[in-house]
Amino acid sequence: MAKIHPTGEQHGCVDCDGKSGLNRRNFIKTGVFSFLGLSMLDLLKITAHAGENDAKCDAVILVWLAGGPSHIDTFDPKPGEETNGPYKPLTTSANGIQICEHLPIVARNMKHASLIRSLTNKEGSHERATYHMHTGYKPLGSIRHPSLGSLVINHKPKRNEEIPAFVSIGRTAFGAGFLGTKVAPFVIGDPNNPTRNLVYPGGVDHERYSRRIDLLQRVDAEFSQQERDEAVKDYGTYYRDAVRMMHSNSVEAFDLGHEKEMYKIGYGENNFGRGLLMARRLVEKGVRFVEVTLGGWDTHNDGFNAVQNNCNTLDPALGTLIEDLNARGLLKRTMVICTGEFGRTPKINSRSGRDHYPRVWSALVAGGGLKAGYAYGASDKKGEAVKDNPVRPGDLHATMFHLLGVDPAHENYTEQGRPIRVVDEGKPIEGLIA
Numbered sequence: 001m002a003k004i005h006p007t008g009e010q011h012g013c014v015d016c017d018g019k020s021g022l023n024r025r026n027f028i029k030t031g032v033f034s035f036l037g038l039s040m041l042d043l044l045k046i047t048a049h050a051g052e053n054d055a056k057c058d059a060v061i062l063v064w065l066a067g068g069p070s071h072i073d074t075f076d077p078k079p080g081e082e083t084n085g086p087y088k089p090l091t092t093s094a095n096g097i098q099i100c101e102h103l104p105i106v107a108r109n110m111k112h113a114s115l116i117r118s119l120t121n122k123e124g125s126h127e128r129a130t131y132h133m134h135t136g137y138k139p140l141g142s143i144r145h146p147s148l149g150s151l152v153i154n155h156k157p158k159r160n161e162e163i164p165a166f167v168s169i170g171r172t173a174f175g176a177g178f179l180g181t182k183v184a185p186f187v188i189g190d191p192n193n194p195t196r197n198l199v200y201p202g203g204v205d206h207e208r209y210s211r212r213i214d215l216l217q218r219v220d221a222e223f224s225q226q227e228r229d230e231a232v233k234d235y236g237t238y239y240r241d242a243v244r245m246m247h248s249n250s251v252e253a254f255d256l257g258h259e260k261e262m263y264k265i266g267y268g269e270n271n272f273g274r275g276l277l278m279a280r281r282l283v284e285k286g287v288r289f290v291e292v293t294l295g296g297w298d299t300h301n302d303g304f305n306a307v308q309n310n311c312n313t314l315d316p317a318l319g320t321l322i323e324d325l326n327a328r329g330l331l332k333r334t335m336v337i338c339t340g341e342f343g344r345t346p347k348i349n350s351r352s353g354r355d356h357y358p359r360v361w362s363a364l365v366a367g368g369g370l371k372a373g374y375a376y377g378a379s380d381k382k383g384e385a386v387k388d389n390p391v392r393p394g395d396l397h398a399t400m401f402h403l404l405g406v407d408p409a410h411e412n413y414t415e416q417g418r419p420i421r422v423v424d425e426g427k428p429i430e431g432l433i434a
Contacts, residue, residue, distance in 0.1 A: 054405050056333065056369030056405075056434075057367075057404045057405075058334065059287060060288070060404070061280075061283065061291075061292070061321070061336045062148065062149075062289070062291040062337050063339075066296075066297060066340065067295055067296060067298030068343060068344060068356060069299075070085075070303070070343060071362040072085060072343075072383045073087060073307045074362065075100070075362040075364055076117045077089040078381065082382075083347065083382045085348060086304055087101050087102065092106075092111075093373070094113075094375075095373065097115065100311060102307075102312065102315065104319075105315045105319025105323075106322070109322045109326075112322050112326050113365065113367075114370055114371050114375065114432065116362060116363045116364075116391050117360075117376070117378050117379055118376070118377025118386045118391050119339070119377075119392075120360055120390050123138065124356045124357075126298070126356075131145075135147055135148070136394055136423050137424050138424075143177070143178060143414060143420070145420070146175070147174035148289070150175065152288050152289045152401075153289060156406065160285055162250040162251070163251060163253065163282075163287060165183075165286075165289065166184070166185045167187075167279075167282055167289070167290045167291075168185040169275040169292045170191070170271060170272065170294075171295075173187055192256070192274060253281045253287075256278060256281075263277055266316065266320045267321070272294045276318065278290075279292050280330070283325075283330060283334050284328070284330060294313060294317075296309075296310050297310060297340055302352055303352060318336075322336060325367060333367070334368055335366070335368025335370065335403065336366040336367055336368075337364075337400070338364040339363035343358070343359075344357050345357045346383045346384045359384070359385060360383065360385055360386050374432070376391070376432045389431065392426055394423050394427075395426040395427060395428070396426070398426040398428045398429075402428040408422050409423070410422045
């Protein structure tokens with residue numbers, strides 16, 4: 001049977017697209033569904049959400065350490081080796097796992113989390129490696145790939161219609177790429193003032209604002225009839241969602257003024273701590289994907305002072321997030337991923353720092369169907385190479401999508417009809433799945 005691509009072209013294949021479920025067996029089943037009074041449209045809806053009940057994960061919080069943190073100075077210490085640097089290893093609540101002494105709150109909650117100590121890649125520039133880790137693809141001039149957050153909400157239904165399903169806090173996020181603005185992130189630059197664009201401007205009351213929206217909708221409807229471009233339709237959807245959010249109760253999730261003081265102090269009284277506290281509030285309200293960024297990890301110069309300062313910010317926020325999610329019963333179905341674009345050289349340079357090193361690095365992961373209190377993979381004794389169980393970016397991504405109930409091999413299509421897999425290369429890490 002011929003498969004119709006978004007371009008309108010026909011693509012001949014034997015069983016059509018087995019990944020989407022539209023194969024011969026499902027078309028045979030339509031006879032049964034018709035007998036039960038279900039249409040083909042109903043069948044398509046059932047097929048689209050076929051993996052939903054199998055999902056072990058509902059939401060993802062990506063804690064992005066921009067600049068590339070040293071694996072040796074954070075999650076993979078090498079005591080007694082010349083590569084270790086000045087920090088001592090700290091015993092954690094997970095049997096046999098040690099991490100940097102400047103991460104005591106994370107160490108206390110390590111029994112709820114796991115480490116991947118064998119991430120590896122070939123991308124040594126910040127831009128290319130960050131793109132790869134955020135999209136699953138190496139940069140191509142001809143295609144702008146969607147970010148992980150956009151892919152997640154493209155394949156998973158909204159859990160809360162009142163607020164965005166993908167939120168980025170602290171930086172301009174990688175966007176929706178060829179998937180379009182309908183799955184673009186809602187970006188919050190300052191977590192201390194996140195709703196400044198969700199209140200009426202000065203001198204405008206509710207009645208006046210409603211008249212403005214009514215006029216805008218009439219103009220938009222007329223324009224949409226003349227211009228059939230998808231971007232116009234997406235724009236209309238975008239502002240309607242914004243208006244709905246302004247008048248919803250769920251928008252309170254962005255307002256940390258509703259949070260108890262003990263949590264504000266616990267996460268850390270800084271923008272990053274506020275960001276992770278907001279992330280917890282957002283997944284509690286049904287947001288699918290939240291990214292929070294902590295920069296400053298590009299430690300070529302005076303690296304050990306910089307890493308210690310960064311750990312003093314990272315530790316209370318990340319450790320309290322894991323503890324908080326677990327106490328609220330959210331960790332089981334919320335995945336936390338903490339990593340950067342690569343590691344840093346085991347060899348300490350002449351400026352008391354470390355340079356870019358994609359050959360091996362680490363990530364902390366927790367919840368969402370992953371094992372807890374576990375270290376997957378290992379680097380060698382000096383932290384120079386992967387010793388066992390190498391994990392490539394695509395393997396980490398495939399694991400996340402698998403636990404979300406999304407097929408990593410599913411193909412999306414660009415506007416030109418080119419098929420692009422959810423994950424370019426990689427398979428779920430079976431040894432890390434609970």
